[in-house]
Amino acid sequence: MEYVYAALLLHKLKQDINEDNVKNVIKSTGVEPDDVRIxxxxxxxxxxxxxxxxxxxxIAASPVAASGGAAAPSGAAAPKEEEKKDEKKEEEALEGLSSLFG
Known part of the structure; x- marks a missing residue:
């Protein structure tokens, strides 16, 4: 998991996610990096x-979505079809991410 966090940190800081940068982030924590994982x-x-x-x-969903939609803006109820599309996109993204980690 620390390798993914290193990549996310590099992404947040707008740095290239390459082997050297990930290795340096891991090393900076005092842990010996695993070259194969990197x-x-x-x-x-x-x-x-x-x-x-x-x-x-x-986890990146808005607080409205996380709370079950209780705080939806007035008069802005999302159509059921749009919700289904969003759920499908989330599932596809999660499948893609899960393939990275076995």
């Missing part, structure tokens, strides 16, 4: 749009 993480993330994956992740 290589596989960087290769897997090369095909992922991290920004889109974060937007689709349930």
């Amino acid at each position: 290589k596989s993480l960087v290769a897997a993330l090369g095909e992922v749009n991290i920004e889109e994956a974060l937007k689709a992740a349930p």
Whole structure:
């Protein structure tokens, strides 16, 4: 998990997610990095749009969605069809992310 956090940190700081940068982040925590894990993480993330994956992740959902929609803006009820599409996109994103970690 620390390797994923390293990649997220690099992404947040707008740094390249490459083997050297991930290795340096892991080393800075006092842990000896595993080159095989780093290589596989960087290769897997090369095909992922991290920004889109974060937007689709349930933890990145708005407080409205997390609370079950109780605080929805007045007169702005989302259509059921749109909710189903959003759920499907979230599931697809999660499947893509889960494939990274076995």
